[in-house]
Amino acid sequence: MQAASAAEPARLYYFHGRGRAEQSRWVLAAAEVPFVNMCLSTSAEFAALKRQGKLIFGQVPLLELDGLRLVQSQAILRHVARTRNIAGADEREQALADQLAEACSDFRSALLGLPFNGNTQACASAVQRYAPIFESLLSESRQWVAAGQGMTYADALLAEAVTGYSELFGDAWLSELPRLKAHRDRVCALPGVAAYLSSPLRFPFPAGKVAEKYVQNVSTVLS
């Protein structure tokens, strides 16, 4: 089996849901890289990927892009960022974007666990801890979180986390965080991101029956 060629859309292998692949979907969308979700439904499909040597560490997500097979969710999104010029314009911006991206992963980690543990309190704590810090990094003259002059992948990751918490809690928590709200709206209005969010590539928020089905899917594939 060949990795996807440059002419084909990138292929993102994961479960039927957001999980550890969702940040990569937002970064691909922000960079306007066409991709398709390759969703695993059975343990046999997962075993086949491993047998083909596609999963070095036996884990998904796997992204096939640029003739490469990329694993490790955070390495995947940084590859997209580096090669599509949204990793920061110079060493300083790259360092800042990188540390903010790491913090966004911390910020969203309670959302990652939510379908499995139902811990909305952890989500509320994450919002309380991180949201004011990100608010303070934004201003009238600083509309992007890591770089004065342009969007970086850290912006996509921040908007991903904010959007997720708003799907859970509504937008009320953003009422005292106007710059963060405007930032979220700005990122969601980027052509690639807007197209992604209104497409079938976007999975619904994992609550209720959606969460149950997703947890069952993950459990079946890993069994």
Added chain:
Amino acid sequence: MQAASAAEPARLYYFHGRGRAEQSRWVLAAAEVPFVNMCLSTSAEFAALKRQGKLIFGQVPLLELDGLRLVQSQAILRHVARTRNIAGADEREQALADQLAEACSDFRSALLGLPFNGNTQACASAVQRYAPIFESLLSESRQWVAAGQGMTYADALLAEAVTGYSELFGDAWLSELPRLKAHRDRVCALPGVAAYLSSPLRFPFPAGKVAEKYVQNVSTVLS
């Protein structure tokens, strides 16, 4: 308070121990970047760093280097790698080094928890899971893990993890992993790494009394 200038050694703020700063120490050493440990002893020192606005997310490690204040342990080591040309020579190597670096962090995470939970079983499981995979990536013609022709920061991180597990278990577990053992020896013989490991900058392995003292230090600073 000014960030360290280029003429001064880099300053790495952390507790009195390895923890989340140790990977950065190895990468700094491999890149031959002079640094000093700025070890926190009291909660007042930690509060002062926060008050000075040095810790965006209220966490250490913090590295002052290149006139920058860098937080988030993984972002720190990637900044060092990018700016000292050990992040991979091209897009492909960069992607591979990045995903292997992420896997090294997974590999060592049981060691990170060890002084706090004493869970040597988790350490044994990590070795069993990851060591054969890294062994399979090395060969006679591939002496560095991410790039055929030269060392990357992923090599420093792999050797860091292997060295840690050997301090815990001895070298016996490496007897059936000759390429991994040779890789560890190769990295530890790099001038910068050899100098670091024999210097007072290197903290002892956190077992027994050393672990107790380290856990007490972390607890005091965070109190």
